[in-house]
Amino acid sequence: MLRFKKNDLCIEQVKLSDIAKQYGTSAYIYSKNQIIKNFEAYKKALGSKGGFICFACKTNSNGAILKLLAGIGAGADTTSGGEIYRCLKAGFNPSKIVYAGVGKTSEEIEYALKSKIFMFNIESFEELDAIDNIAGKMKVKAKISFRINPYVNPDTHSYIVTGRKGTKFGIPYEDAVKAYLTAKKKKNVAIVGIHSHIGSQILNIAPFKLAAQKIKKIVDAVEKNGIKLEYINCGGGLGIEYEEGQKVPDPSQLMLELFPVFDKDKKFIFEPGRSIIGNAGHMLIKILYRKISGGKSFLITDAGMNDLIRPTLYEAYHEIMPIKKTNAKKVKTNVVGPICESGDFMGKDRMLPMIEQGGHLLVTCTGAYGAAMSSEYNSRPLLPEVLVDGNKAVLIRKRASYKDLLLNEI
Ligand SMILES: Cc1ncc(COP(=O)(O)O)c(C=O)c1O
Numbered sequence: 001m002l003r004f005k006k007n008d009l010c011i012e013q014v015k016l017s018d019i020a021k022q023y024g025t026s027a028y029i030y031s032k033n034q035i036i037k038n039f040e041a042y043k044k045a046l047g048s049k050g051g052f053i054c055f056a057c058k059t060n061s062n063g064a065i066l067k068l069l070a071g072i073g074a075g076a077d078t079t080s081g082g083e084i085y086r087c088l089k090a091g092f093n094p095s096k097i098v099y100a101g102v103g104k105t106s107e108e109i110e111y112a113l114k115s116k117i118f119m120f121n122i123e124s125f126e127e128l129d130a131i132d133n134i135a136g137k138m139k140v141k142a143k144i145s146f147r148i149n150p151y152v153n154p155d156t157h158s159y160i161v162t163g164r165k166g167t168k169f170g171i172p173y174e175d176a177v178k179a180y181l182t183a184k185k186k187k188n189v190a191i192v193g194i195h196s197h198i199g200s201q202i203l204n205i206a207p208f209k210l211a212a213q214k215i216k217k218i219v220d221a222v223e224k225n226g227i228k229l230e231y232i233n234c235g236g237g238l239g240i241e242y243e244e245g246q247k248v249p250d251p252s253q254l255m256l257e258l259f260p261v262f263d264k265d266k267k268f269i270f271e272p273g274r275s276i277i278g279n280a281g282h283m284l285i286k287i288l289y290r291k292i293s294g295g296k297s298f299l300i301t302d303a304g305m306n307d308l309i310r311p312t313l314y315e316a317y318h319e320i321m322p323i324k325k326t327n328a329k330k331v332k333t334n335v336v337g338p339i340c341e342s343g344d345f346m347g348k349d350r351m352l353p354m355i356e357q358g359g360h361l362l363v364t365c366t367g368a369y370g371a372a373m374s375s376e377y378n379s380r381p382l383l384p385e386v387l388v389d390g391n392k393a394v395l396i397r398k399r400a401s402y403k404d405l406l407l408n409e410i
Contacts, residue, residue: 001031001033001034001280002031002282002362002364004325006325007324007325008323008324008325009321009322009323009324009362011029011031011282011388012031012032012033012388012389012390012391013388013390013391014388014391014392014393015323016029016284016323016360016362017323017324017360018393019284019386019388019393020284020286020323020360022393023384023386023393023395023399024384024399025284025285025286025302025303025360026283026284026285026286026301026302026303026307026383027283027284027383027384027385027386027399028281028282028283028284028366028367028370028371028383028384028385028386029281029282029283029284029385029386029388029393030065030277030280030281030282030367030385030386030387030388030396031280031281031388032068032280032387032388032389033389033390034279034280035065035068035069035276035277035280036068036072038272038275038276038277038279038280039053039055039069039072039074039276040072041250041251041252042251042270042272042275042276043072043073044251044252045250045251045252045254045255045256046251046255046268046270049255049259049266049267049268050266050267050268051231051232051267051268051269051270052073052074052075052096052269053073053074053075053269053270053272054074054075054076054077054096054097054098054269054270054271055069055074055075055076055077055271055272055273055276055277056077056236056271056272056273056274056276057076057077057078057083057086057087057273058077058078058079058083058273058369058372059273059274059276059277059278059367059368059369059372060273060277060281060367060368060369060370060371060372061083061086061372062371062385062396062397063086063089063090063396064385064387064394064396064397065277065387065396066086066087066090066091066092067090067091068387069276070087070090070091070092070093071091074092074096075092075093075096075097075098075118075269076092076096076097076098077098077100077236077271077273078097078098078099078100078117079099079100079101080101080108081105081107081108081111081112084097084099084108084111084112084115084117085111088115094115094116094117094118095116095117095118096118097115097117097118098117098118098119098120098121098145098195098233098269098271099112099117099119099120099121100121100123100147100195100197100271101121101123102123102124102127102168102169104120104127104130104131106130106134109130109131109134109142110134110138113134113135113138113140113142114138118143119143119144119145119192119193119231120142120143120144120145121144121145121146121147121195121233122144122145122146122147122171122179122183123146123147123169123170123171124171125171125175125179125182128144128179128182128183128186128189131144131188131189132186132187132188132189133188135188135189136187136188140188141188141189141190142188142189142190143189143190143192144183144189144190144191144192145191145192145193145194145195145229145231145233146170146171146176146179146180146183146194146195147169147170147171147195147196147197148170148171148173148176148179148194148195148196148215148218149162149163149165149167149169149170149171149172149173149196150163150173150196150198150210150211150214150215151163151164151165151173151214152164152198152207152210152211152214153165153207154198154199154202154207154208154237155202155203155204155207156199156200156201156202156203156239157201157314157315157316159313159314160199160200160201160314161198161199162197162198162199162200163196163197163198163199163207163211164199169197170195170196170197173214173218176218176221176222177218177221177222177225180222180225180227181225181227184225184226184227191227191228191229192229192230192231193229193230193231193232193233193267193269194215194218194219194222194229194231194232194233195233195235195269196211196215196233196234196235197234197235197236197237197271198211198235198237199237200236200237200239200273200274201237201239201240201242201274202237202238202239203239203246203247203248203249204249205249205253205254205257208234208237208254208257208258209257209258209261211234212232212234212257212258212261212262213261215232216261216262219232219262229266230266230267231266231267231268231269232262232266232267232268232269233268233269233270233271234258234268234269234270234271235270235271236270236271236272236273236274236275237272237274238251238254238272238274238275239274239275240274240275240278240279240365240368241279241365242316242317242318242319242365243317243319244319251270251272251275255268255270273368273369274368274369276368277367277368278365278366278367278368279364279365279367280367281365281366281367281368281370281371282362282363282364282365282366282367283303283307283308283362283363283366283370283383284323284360284361284362285301285302285303285346285360285361285362285363286301286302286358286359286360286361287299287300287301287355287356287357287358287359287360287361288300288301288302288338288357289357290354290357296333296334297331297332297333297334297354298333298334298336299333299334299335299336299352299355299361300336300337300338301335301336301337301338301346301361302337302338303337303346303363303383304337304338304339304344304377304378304380305337305339305341305343305344305345305377306339306374306375306376306377306378306380307337307370307374307380307383308346308363308366308370308373308374309373309374309375310366310369310370310373311345311346311347312341312343312344312345313373317347318346318347318363318364318365318366319363319364319365320335320346320347320350320352320361320362320363320364321361321362321364322352322353322355322359322360322361322362323360323361323362324355324359324360326353326355327353328353328354328355329353329354330351330352330353330354331351331352331353331354332349332350332351333349333350333351333352333354334347334348334349334350335347335348335350335352335361335363338378339377339378339380340378346363347363371383371385371397376400376405379402379405381399381400381401381402381404381405382397382399382400382404383397383399383400384397384398384399385397
């Protein structure tokens, strides 16, 4: 929902230059209607199949965004007690909250049980013991699935592959049936399904299908042992178009391939994160200084790697564009931040017009794993977040202050 109106780049109907004036930079800006559109595509694809779409809230846990998604029927995929807390505060129905993660603490398990979440995606035999013990002490039954590592290696950055053999995630494929047989003997758990998540920013359906086919073999073997698996949780991972021309499958194409792998009576859970919020959010930044050094051109901006760590952590590409049309000459340039690290960049060797000092740029598609992964490194207060709906831009997180930096220090 980014488009130029005359000379101004707008998000929905609002000029980004107006947002810069009103809320300052750098700042994260989101399009409400893009979020809704992305979620509705999943909902429509799921259609009348039973199950639900759980937003992976690790990608963006701003309360206003969570509330928006809860309001249009999303469930939540969580990975910590803190995320469960945020989701409950935002109004998610606990019966639509699922909880994955290799390192759930006793306190987190107890909190999740107290909150009556829908299910735990268990990632080890010892975690199964822990959940069974805690549920027993609380005199409740924990609903569980096992996250199975299907040993499928999707083509994406190695840091965001989770389904490959040798990663820390899930129950090893060869132990999957044993996990279910072990759980069957536990008094305080109820088995409801099976889960796998193979990675993120995946741009073709083949690895999802291969994982589903491998999971189906486990489902058959488990069900032969009299254990019914009602829910198939296919995880998240669908990619988005970071670079123009990247071909991205849509949720309906994905589901069309996955549903026939399983029996007709199965219910499905999907846990999309990036493909719901990634292209709905952008980072608005200002050029502080320009310089040429060692034969290279630099635009030094007010956003650092603490605000957006993806370029340096994952060598991620985000398109960067001026928010005003200009005839200024394009120059190959590095867009960098103010932090004392050579890894502090938003983009390298980009052909960009030589905009004036004080001009603005938009780092696009930063809605997922952007604000959520930001930190106060270099004692830089966290950025404000703005949600745009049509011609209205509303602050949904205020800019943190210097005082906030000291908040919990004693
Ligand atoms: C268990 C699980 N589900 C869902 C997701 C969301 O993935 P994505 O943002 O690629 O859709 C993740 C991300 O790492 C995850 O670990």
